[in-house]
Amino acid sequence: MSNEVRLSIYRGTQGAPSTPLDAKVEVGSWSTLLDALISLRDSGAANFAFDYACETNNSCKLCYVRVNGIPAYACTFLLEHGGRYQIDPIDRERPHQDLFLHRKGVW
Numbered sequence: 001m002s003n004e005v006r007l008s009i010y011r012g013t014q015g016a017p018s019t020p021l022d023a024k025v026e027v028g029s030w031s032t033l034l035d036a037l038i039s040l041r042d043s044g045a046a047n048f049a050f051d052y053a054c055e056t057n058n059s060c061k062l063c064y065v066r067v068n069g070i071p072a073y074a075c076t077f078l079l080e081h082g083g084r085y086q087i088d089p090i091d092r093e094r095p096h097q098d099l100f101l102h103r104k105g106v107w
Contacts, residue, residue: 003027005036005079010088010099011048021048027079033087034063034074037099050074050099064090065099 004024012018025036037050052075053060063074066088079085089099 003081005081006084007036007040008084008086009037009048027081031079032075033065033067033072033077033079033085036079037074037087048099066090 007023009021011021052063
């Protein structure tokens with residue numbers, strides 16, 4: 001089985017049509033969605049906006065997204081090798097850019 005996953009990531013801003021970013025990402029055992037998003041961004045393969053602060057244990061609550069339509073924290077969502085995932089902002093009505101949302105009163 002391949003160690004890569006396929007991601008289709010929501011790209012867009014509020015009030016504008018979205019264009020998905022389709023990408024393949026190599027992942028290791030116990031890789032999270034946040035690991036894959038960071039790897040994809042850091043590799044220079046894609047430029048997209050997402051938010052996180054704690055990197056693990058969902059203590060900051062900033063990486064809340066929808067994975068295949070189900071709410072999840074990117075920092076704790078484990079990826080399965082060979083998996084395909086649709087990644088959307090938790091609230092498509094409020095995206096500032098891509099997966100990054102306008103947040104009021106987070107803290």
